[in-house]
Amino acid sequence: MRAAVITKYNSDWELKTVPDPRPSAGQVVIKIHASGMCGTDLHVHHGAFGLPLPIVAGHEPAGEIVELGPGVVDFKVGDRVGVHWNQKGCGRCRVCQTGDQAHCAQAQSWMHIGGGNSELMLAWASGCTLLPEGLDYAAAAPIFCAGYTVMSGLRNADPKPGERVAVLGLGGLGHLALQFSRAVGLETWAITGQADKVPELKAMGASEVLVTGAEPGKAMTDAGGFDIVLSTTNSSKQVSSAVGGLRLNGRLMSMGVTPDGPLTIDTMTLLLGQRQIRGSSQDERSDLVEALALVAAGKVKPRLETYPITKVNEVRERLASGKVRYRAVLLHA
Ligand SMILES: [Zn+2]
Ligand SMILES: [Zn+2]
Structure with a gap:
């Protein structure tokens, strides 16, 4: 598959072919249609998170599930979903035991298994949220972070x-x-x-x-x-x-x-x-579902600039120089 890979900090992201991801137990593979670019991606670009390279960014992804890992029973192939930042907690710490896995200090995110600037993205099923019917991928993408x-x-x-x-x-x-x-x-x-x-x-x-x-x-x-x-x-x-x-x-x-x-x-x-x-940051899962519903109902309209994924570096530079007015979304053909 093709992906925009960060191979070196403060350098252009490389569009290249990498092996297709394989889902482990509890994971799904998503064919990405749209991936929003967030201000946080600029911090990633500069190495602020100290992530081991290479890595694929993109934490506002929306697409279609194309493969299920072992044990995934809540979703099916063909489901339209998006993925938010913290997808799965450790399950064992005090925070997870209270039922709040998204706030686990060890939570799994795109930083561990790759983000949405790729044709195929791996995600934990527990981090996927169904898109309401009729909501298009580009409008849905920025709802998963912003x-x-x-x-x-x-x-x-x-x-x-x-x-x-x-x-x-x-x-x-x-x-x-x-x-x-x-x-x-x-x-x-x-x-x-x-x-x-x-x-x-x-x-x-x-x-x-x-x-x-x-x-x-x-x-x-x-x-x-x-x-x-x-x-x-x-x-x-x-x-x-x-x-x-x-x-x-x-x-x-x-x-x-x-x-x-x-x-x-x-x-x-x-x-x-x-x-x-x-x-305050991403908190109750119900907030995400409520936000998606308001966009799907046409009561909230994200203002978007859309670009093909091939323009990923230009889009990042536009964002860095303050030229993106509201939200830029990368589209995967
Ligand atoms: Zn963000
Ligand atoms: Zn935990």
């Missing part, structure tokens, strides 16, 4: 009817967070530094769009404050500032990685307003 992450953030914020939500950072994750929050009926503002995105964000359903700079907190307070901030920005300064834009008992859900450094938050800001900051 969409899942922000739907968990929204659910973990425990929104109440009538609460007001701000989405901070409107890229691959944020544009989905905005639409999910609207789809479940919440007043949702977009907080962005990119004024040219205003018409698109309005079209996606934003109740209002606030264009702010590195310190959005004051503008958020001036706008009346927010009960929930879904933060997907990679600027620690913006996140720190946005905490001040929370209303009494407000919750900021931190979902973006901030390579520019740690958050700086005045403890008075936290305690006087009973404000909370919570880290």
